Amino acid sequence: MNKALRKAVIAGNWKMNMTPSQATALINEMKPLVADAKCDVVLCVPFVDIAAAVEAAKGSNIKIGAENVHFKASGAFTGEISAEMLKEAGVEYVVVGHSERRQYFGETDQTVNLRSLAALNAGLKPIICVGETLEQRELGYTETLLKFQTKMALTNVTADQLKDVIIAYEPVWAIGTGVTATADQADEGNGYVRQAIAEAYGEEAAQAVTVQYGGSMNAKNAAELVSKVNVDGGLIGGASLKAQDFSVIVKAASAE
Numbered sequence: 112m113n114k115a116l117r118k119a120v121i122a123g124n125w126k127m128n129m130t131p132s133q134a135t136a137l138i139n140e141m142k143p144l145v146a147d148a149k150c151d152v153v154l155c156v157p158f159v160d161i162a163a164a165v166e167a168a169k170g171s172n173i174k175i176g177a178e179n180v181h182f183k184a185s186g187a188f189t190g191e192i193s194a195e196m197l198k199e200a201g202v203e204y205v206v207v208g209h210s211e212r213r214q215y216f217g218e219t220d221q222t223v224n225l226r227s228l229a230a231l232n233a234g235l236k237p238i239i240c241v242g243e244t245l246e247q248r249e250l251g252y253t254e255t256l257l258k259f260q261t262k263m264a265l266t267n268v269t270a271d272q273l274k275d276v277i278i279a280y281e282p283v284w285a286i287g288t289g290v291t292a293t294a295d296q297a298d299e300g301n302g303y304v305r306q307a308i309a310e311a312y313g314e315e316a317a318q319a320v321t322v323q324y325g326g327s328m329n330a331k332n333a334a335e336l337v338s339k340v341n342v343d344g345g346l347i348g349g350a351s352l353k354a355q356d357f358s359v360i361v362k363a364a365s366a367e
């Protein structure tokens with residue numbers, strides 16, 4: 112296990128929050144607070160905020176991501192956004208397969224795979240989310256499920272493309288609930304994800320992949336979570352809407 116082989120990434124996931132003017136104000140507040148970061152700093156924002164966010168982040172170390180991407184290049188898919196559109200708008204990262212999309216919008220392991228491929232083929236870095244429900248955990252399926260979701264998401268992703276992939280282990284029971292996985296649970300879940308990558312691409316490739324933890328990570332618990340060998344940063348929901356809290360998390364990841 113070698114943490115030095117991979118870069119920690121702290122990514123905010125704003126979900127359905129912030130208007131464009133609020134996005135500008137929040138990023139302007141964050142910029143000086145995260146300027147010294149030794150990890151990568153990303154904010155994944157609603158589609159309509161992208162232009163304002165890219166403009167506000169210009170010249171800073173904050174990179175902008177989107178929260179979803181469609182798998183087709185163009186066509187009759189009302190309400191969807193293509194990878195090419197995101198790329199031209201200045202987006203570098205995109206969240207794929209968030210559990211809220213799986214739960215409320217019919218996202219499947221297959222569409223997560225197709226969206227990931229579309230992102231990679233357009234030169235975007237997908238942040239692919241995997242995670243078990245409480246029921247699945249209690250039935251003892253956490254390892255099986257995490258490995259399955261990870262391998263499905265990466266189907267037909269080449270070893271070269273894997274270098275642009277980030278996986279976020281987000282136990283569904285810890286998202287937005289205030290219940291955080293313990294640092295050991297996070298490390299174990301991230302470890303299963305890394306094992307699945309090793310089974311598909313070999314140990315060396317797996318050691319280089321950034322695997323984040325997500326689920327109620329906040330200014331108080333971030334340091335302990337990111338200190339774990341398999342936790343290379345985090346995907347942050349609620350706490351990414353507060354400049355001060357988000358910057359404390361960035362600092363914690365910078366210390367690792």
Ligand code: PGA
Nearest residue numbers: 286287326327347348349
């Ligand atoms: P949370 O969300 O930090 O608010 O739990 C994390 C996520 O859904 O990515």
